Each structure stands twice: as C-alpha cells, then as structure tokens.
Amino acid sequence: MVHILLAEDDEYISRMIKLRLTLRGHKVDVVANGQEAVDKTLAGNYALILMDMHMPVIDGHEATRILRDKGYTGLIVAVTASVMSADSEKAVKSGCNAYIAKPIGEDFEDKVEALMNKA
C-alpha cells in the first residue's frame, strides 16, 4: 500500500481521482487547498503528492515552493488543467518533479506508478 496525498479543490475531480487510484490499490488522502497540502505533507509520510496548481488559500505553486523551502524532498507531481505550457514549466520551477495534464487519460494510474517507481 502506497500512500498518496491528493491536493485538489474541485470535489468532483478529487472524488474521481481518489476512486481511480483506490481501485488500483493505493491509499489516497485528499486535501482541498494548498495550506492543507503543506500541513498534511509535512505531517505524513507520502510516497507521492498530486498537486493541483489552481487552488484557494495558497495555490499549488506556492505550496510546492513552501515544501521545498522547508526541505521536503519527496515526489510532487503537478496535475493541471492549464493548456498553457508556461503553466507547466512554472510548476516544475516551483519544485514539482513532473506534471500530468487534465483531463487525465486512461493511463493515469500507470503514469503515477511509473513516477513513483522511478523515484
């Protein structure tokens, strides 16, 4: 069982992603904003943080930066609906190891696992 933290403000999307990853046997915790993501990440021991970039309170970029600033070295993958490549680059710059575009495809789970294995 691998622990995954999903930071996603849209309840419909987070429900959908959690269902899909759960069906593959992953344990998924869900938070709805950046601040919760930071707190939860530092408190738990997650193999992967799936970070939506567009969130209230503090967004994914900011949360990632904070985590990295605090010395967090774990795997953070941005999940973004933006079509702009600039946003994806921005995510990497903020400290994300990789990014996955929304809408997520059928191979979403494979991608996630591949990233975790690589790490």
Place this chain on the structure above:
Amino acid sequence: MKTKVISKNNRNAHWMVLLFGLLISYLAYQLTIELENRTIKVEQYDITDQAIDALNKELAISESIISSIRSFFLASKHVSRNEFKLFTEAKLKSNPSIQALEWIPSVSHELREDYRLQAVRDGLLTYGITEQNARGELMPAKNRAEYFPVYYVEPLQDNKTAIGFDLASNTKRLATLKQAKLSQQNQVTASISLIQDNSQQKVFLMVQPTYSLATTQSDKQKLSFTGFAVGVFKVNVLITSAMEPIKSLIEPLQIQVTDITDSQNIDLLYSSQVDTLTRSEWSVTRDIHFSNRVWRITSTATDAFLDQYASNMHWLVLLTGCVLTLLLSSYIRTLIRRELLVQNLVAQRAQELQSSESMSRAIIDNAVDSVITIDDLGSISLFSPAAEKLFGYHSEEVLGKNIKMLMPEPYQSEHDGYLQHHKQTGEKRIIGIGREVRGLRKDGSTFPMNLSVGKTQVNNKILYVGTVTDLTELKNNERKLQDYNDRLDIATRAGRIGVWDYDILNHVLVWDDLMYEIYHIDRERSLDPFDIWHNAMHDDDTARVETELMTAIKGGKYFDSEFRINLPGGEERHIQASGVVLFNGKGLGERMIGVNLDVTERRIAEENMRKAKLVAEQANRQKSTFLNIMSHELRTPLTVILGYLPVLKNKDNTLPPEAIAQLAQDMDISGQHLLEMINDLLDISKIEAGQMTISLEELHCQPLITEIIRKFDYQAQQKGIELLSESDDFTFQVDLRHLKQILINLIGNALKFTHQGSITISAKRDKNFVSFGITDTGIGIAESELPFIFDTFRQVDESSTRKVGGSGLGLAITKRLVELHGGTIEVDSAPGSGTTFTFTIKQ
C-alpha cells in the same frame, strides 16, 4: 575770400603797450616825485620865510633900540653918563645879542681936552681918545679935526678897552658913520671884530646920528648934530635868538646867513647844522634888505628834513602803473594770440578747402558711382570717368549736350517738363532723395539705376549734381533673393511652418505671418511675440522649454523641442519647435533662427494610435486570458466526465450500484455545467460579434418581477432567504428574453452569495429610463474587486466557481445585455454589508 592778417606791428602791440605803459608809469612816478618835492620845497620856502620874518623882527627890535637912544638924546639937552647907563640898562638886560650900546660924540680937536676932563669927572680917570696902530695896539689918537671917540658905553665892564677908541681912526667905520650922518638913517656895518673882545666873534655895528635941539637967536629951534648912537650886536647871538621861536621847524634844515652887500667880500655870518650832511640841491635862498645891508638866508635841507616829508606815493604809482601795464599787455597778448589762432585756423581751413577741392576732383574721377552735373537748362557740364564707363560715351561726346540723351522713354519726354516744373514751383521730386530710374547707354540698351540729385549754386549758377549707381547687379541679386524668398515663403506656407528670428543679445523676437497664424494672434494688434509665446505656452511645459532654449543658446547650437500652447479660445495645440543658434566670434550665441510647426493633428493621431494599440494589446491579453480561463473552466467538468469513463468501461469493475449512481450523478452535473458554460460563451460571442438581436415588446413590470421571483422561490426557501419586490406598476419596452436573463443572473448571484436575510428587487420608471435594483444582505464584495466584477470569468473567490455554481460569465453577459439596451449597470457593495446592483433600460 579775403583774409585779414595781423601785421607784424600788431603782433607786437603788447610789447609796445608794455613799453608805453612802463614809460608812462615811470613818468607818473617822476611826476609824483616832482609833486612830492614841490610840496617839500613849498614847506621849505615857508619855513625859510618864517626864519626871515623872525630875523627881520629881531633886526627891527635892534634898530628900535638904537632909535630909542637917538630919541633919548634928541629929547635931552644933555645926557649924562649915568643917565645913559640907566637908559640902556633894561635894554641890555633883555637883549643878549647886544655886545654894547655906545654913544659916540662928534669931538672937534678943540674940545678934545674938554671931553677928557669931563670923562675924568665922570670917573674915567684914564680916559683918552685912542686909535690902533699898525700892530693893532691902542695908543692916543693922532690929532685930527674931528674925532668920533667911544664916549659912553654900556655895559662898561665888558667894553672898557673900547672907551675912547676913535672910530674915525678906522676907515670902514668912519665911512659908515659918515653915511649915517649924511643919510640921517640907520646904518649897519659889515661884520667886524671888536677891539674889546678877544673871542673874535663877529659883531656888527648899527649906527644912527644923534641930534640935540638947540634954540637959535630967532627962537627958532634947530637940530644940531651931536654924534652917533651905536649898537654893537653879536651876529651869532642875534640870529640864534631870532630863530629861537621856530627852532623846531628849522632844526632839520641848515640855515646860513651871509652878508652879500659887498659882492667882493661875501661874509658868512651864521650857520646852523654845521656838522650835518646837507643836500645842496635842496637849497632855498632869500635876501633881506635892511638899512644899507643885504643879507642872504640860505636854507638847505638835510636828509632828516626830506624824510619828514617823504611819501611812498611815487612807488605806489610806479607799482600800480607797472601792474596795470603788465595786465593790459598780457590781455592784449592773449587777444593777439587768439586772433593769431583764428588766423591760423582760417589759413588751415583755406588749405583744407584747397585740398578738399582737389580731393573732390579725385573722388569724382575715381568714384565707382557716376557723377554727372547739368546746368539749369539740362546741359551736361561734367561727366565722370565712371559715367563714361557706365553709359559708353566719352565725355567730349556728351559735354554741353542735354541730359535727356542718357534717358530712355518715358523719362526722356518727361524730363523737360519736370525741370520746368521744378524751376517754376521749386517742387522737388528727385532732388535730395534717390530714385530708381532707367539709363540709356550709347548702344541703345537700358539698365536700372539709382539717381540722386543734389542742387547747388556755383558762381551764381544753378548746378544739379547727379550721382548714378548702376543697379543692374543689385536688381539681379534682388530678383534672385526675391525668388529665393518666394520659394521659401511658399515652402513654409505649404508646410504650415512658422519662421521666427530671435536676436538673443537684444532680446528681440521676430515672427513671420505664419507664426501669428499658428498662435491665432492678429499680427496688427499683437504684443511682443516673446510675450505671446510665453502667454500661450502650457504652464507644465514652460520651465522645460526655457531650459532647452537656454541650453541651446549656451552652446547646444540646436534647439529642438515640443510643447503645448493654448490658443486664445482655449484650445490646446501641440507645437514642434526647432532652431539653430548662430554664434559670434567669441562663442556667444547672438541670433537664433527656427521654425514652429503645429503638430496637434499628428499628435492626436499618434495618441489615438497609441491608445488603440494599448486597447488592442489589452484585448489580446484579455482574449488569451479568457481562452486560458475558459479552457481551464471547460476542462474541469470534462476531466470529471472523462476521468470516470475508464472506470465504467472496465467490465471487471466491482463497484457497487450506489457508487455507480454517485459517479453518474457527478458526470451529469459536470455535463450540465459544461453546457451552461458553452451557452454563456455563445451569448458572449454573439454580443461581441454584434449578432445579438433585440426584439422589443411592451411589458408590465410587476407581473414580470413576480414571475421571476417565483422561479427562485424554491431555492430561497431552501436557504431561508426572503425574496421581496418593491416595484411600481408600469409598462415599458424591452426584449423580454434579455431582461429575464439579466434579472435571473443578478438574483441568482445574490442567492449564491447570501446566506441569510433577504433579496429585494425594485423597479421604477423615469422619463427616459426604467431602473431596476437588486439588493441583497449577502457577504458583499471587496472594494479592490469591484472594478473587475463585470469581467469574464471573474469571481470574488476563484475557487468557488464550482461551489456556488455559474460559469463566471454571468455578470459579463449581464453588463453587455444592459448596454445593448442603452442602459448602464452599477454595483454598490462592501464586505459584510450586502450588495446592490442597479441597472437601467433606455426607453
């Protein structure tokens, strides 16, 4: 011209004046001395006269004494020796000059003894008649017929030796006695030395005959001669005592008395001031005649006397004379010098005039301008070399001919008339001023020239002097310059360029007409251009432009600026100004020439372009942002739908039916949301593309609002929020579908953000507008967000799109729809205080 020349004599007049003056001064000096001397002389005469008077008086006294003795004897029959003594005593006492008073009787030889006896009886025991021998010793007198012995003598004491001395024994004395007896007058002897006096002092005898009155037989009385009364006077004492009363007067004089009766034997009787130096030239002599004698009194002045009457008047006269002479002389000298100066000037002028004449000739010969003179008939009298060159004639060809030959028509024909007119009326059309005319050359060609004519009179003949300047070159240059100016003028006018010229040193600015046009100032009634410029300049630009101008003047050379001005009407114009500074030799900017160009239209166009570009850029950015957001917003529900699909497609999924139902509902909601957004986007696109059409219809307000409220009743009841209507009842024109969309949007929004309280919908009709208000008691909107709430995809809380629903396009569509109806929409809100949207629909 006649020149007055000062002769050599005149030139030395001051010397003559000096000489004459000094001479006259000297003469006056001499005259003064003469007058002074005369005064002294008169004084001297006066004193001398007084001395004579005194002497005369003394002599008269002496004579009167002798006369009294004579009278005494005449009055008595016999005078005894004692009587004589008594009679003479007082006289002797009061006259110290008397040595002796004597009575000398006439004694015949027969009576010689009687007289001796009588004398003995009188007490003179040794009396005898005596005489002096050759050695001067006294001895008894020789017998002679008549003796004149000294018989009575007083004072006896001093004159004892004289007693008995016979005066007849002495020739001189006898002569005097005889003369006295003969003349019966007083007689005086020359000075003699007395026998009884050893001092040898000079004395003289004064003698008068004595008579006794004898009665004859016929009882007639008869005077009979008895002898002589004699006085012996000491000359020196007599004169001294005579002078005594005027002693102080005569003191500074030397008074000498000489007996000049016998010219052979002049005898000095008396002299005062023997030891004092006298001035022989200052001698005055007077003669005194008394009895038989002539005495001469000589008074000679001493320095003391002269000093007493000395006066410095003569020196004063001399000095005054000399000074006046010198003054007069130097004054005349000055006059002469001045006149000489004038003469020199006159001579110099004459010289100058002469050289000026030859110079004039040289000038005329060498002048670039032609000089032609004519007489009052128009005949040429002088034709300068320059004129020869200019007109192509030799002077022999034109001299004496009429000036008209040098004039083309119409000047030729007009000339006589003009000359005639001038002579008759004196009116001057050319004289004194220059005039541009044309000249006619020998070869028949004409040329432009400037003719200036001066009128003068030489030897009573009128002479017109014409100076001709060839203007051919000038005219050509003028034309070229004019062409150039015209071109420049047309060019600047075509370009609407105003030209200015600034004299920096004198601070004078000159504008051309176009400058005034640019500044909309009437040139005729205008101020100094500098003031116009300053007044017109926009306040915000003044300091900057002045700095730029100063920088250019101080060495920047180029002035390039742009500023705003306000035209008199207040309109703002943009002026582009350029200028070039012209520097003098010292590197000082002295002149500046430049242009002004009204670039307002260009500036406005540029500004518009800039704004358009900004708008376009902003629109582009908005479009990108819009697309980005829209993409994100569309992807979100799509992500949900597409994300569940692999789960559903998996035939092996083990999900319970409840989970599938939940999943399907999520997909449904996402699908609906997607559809809503697509509809809104279509509306936006339509409105922005201008494809949204309006179909107006007449509506009643209240039923419409009631219908809309009913739509939200369920939702409101669920949230516990009250929906209120405060609408008047009126009809108005509107597109029902659009109005419904607007109201549903705004009331929907209000419901979303209001969690308790109420939402009030109001409507009222103005003249031209219908206005609606939707007021809620919701969470409100932050002030910083208010400006953006009508933008697309803008919500106060970006994350809440899904939570509260809505596409994020509602307010943007609402605003566009209101504007489509000619209305406006406004929002009034504060966090926690609710929100009011107000919009109008134009009627």
